[in-house]
Amino acid sequence: MPHLTAPAEASEEGFNFAPLDPAFAADPYAAYARLRARDGLTYFADFDIHLASRFEDVSAIVMDKTMVRSLDGLVPPEEIVAQQRAANWHDMPHHSRFVQFSLLDSDGEVHDRLRKAVFRLFTPAMVARLRDDIQAYVTRLLDRLLDQRDIDFVEDLAAEVPGHIIGRLIGVPDEDCPKLRIWSENIVQFFDIDRSDARKQIAETATTEFYEYLSALKADRLKALRADLISELIKAEAAGQFSEDEFISTCMLILMAGHGSTIDVLGSGMHCLLKFPDQAARLKADPALLPTAVQEMFRYESPLPFFHRYATEDVTIAGTPYPRGTKFGLLYGAANRDPSAFEAADRFDVGRKPNRHLAFGGGAHFCLGNHLARLDMEIIFGSLLARTRAIELADPAVTYKRGLSVRGPKRLDLRLVPA
């Protein structure tokens, strides 16, 4: 998901926090525990950001209606331009129109208008209509993978489902889903902190191709509307609720959001079940626990562990006053392991209740697709556990993605033993 900056490596006297270090990717939770133990928030001068790690502090910021995602209106336009240049986020005409502007990175009236237009399609009732479709798709996929037996869970199963389902919800033909995933990945890779010109070119090219594809699809759908998101947005645009750029940007955002993070949490959730076999056995014996198990996977390995907010007013957080314009880093992954908010926070418990975590964020930007992600996961894990006698980790050395903004295994080699 988009965020402009993240600390690459920073230190204060007596404290080191190096989120790009392989050791952090292997276990970010030790570093998070050190952060939570510090007084107040942790400031990193190089990135001018205040990191919140305790549940109470992250929650206070994310729920504060005066905190925003976008700098628009908060600093002079020339300063925004200067920051974009510093982040190598400039001279990207299509990326600027359709990616840098989005539902996610807007606030107030614009955000509410865009969100309202798509919210209805992501409600529990609407998402539940996809259940049979998702189940049928996962069943077919598992028919093949159970024959194959040796699989990379991430590539062969996790990556196959969410993008395909979000494509159907939006109204993209099944055969185009692989292209969408590539475009999504090529755009998302430029949200991380490595902002080389080569990566920039990949992101701009992908945005351009994605834009041309969506424009053609829209022109085609205009001939005959259907019960899909593209048709809903066409109606919203005709009613004056959406501009043409907002239409494209919103489609792109939903397609991108529907890919990466669900794939990541599917991978780490599967890894949790392998690391905690007693919990996997409990879930297998009682599939009614699937909703709480999925909720726990999001808490235990939050797939988008870092977001930001700007203060639009002077504010006090953790007892310290901060001026308007302050940038805060919200470490959801740290907050969700805070022992003052969760009993035995480092224990993975498929029946945990209550489990009011922050993996989907909170406030006005609360994750739109959370019900869809949960449904994908419940169907995948429910089907996999029901159809296997054993699931073995073929390679115990599981490597997680590097970075502060994402959390998920790069691959997960399994041997499936059919039931």
Next chain:
Amino acid sequence: MPRITFISADGTQLDVEATEGQTLMAAAVAHGIEEIAAECGGACACGTCHCYIEASQLALLPPADEAETAMIECVIDPRPESRLSCQVKLTAAQDGLVVHLPASQH
């Protein structure tokens, strides 16, 4: 201190002492009522703090605004007595309010 009675879908009843100025959602969460998921934390952005106000007591509450009304249209099984508990701020006027909880928010 408005006294609120929550009644679960299975008929279980819980009386709680709320605080004036608190939202109905916050009162429910503070007393461990799991049916009020309130996932967005009170921003009228998720629709998971849905509840039904005892029909005869609807007039005790100020009416829902446009944002709440639009969100209620998206919840499971909306009814005329539906409210989002995060948008209901409690005062002494709501003492004795009876709130029916849905079986599930999802």
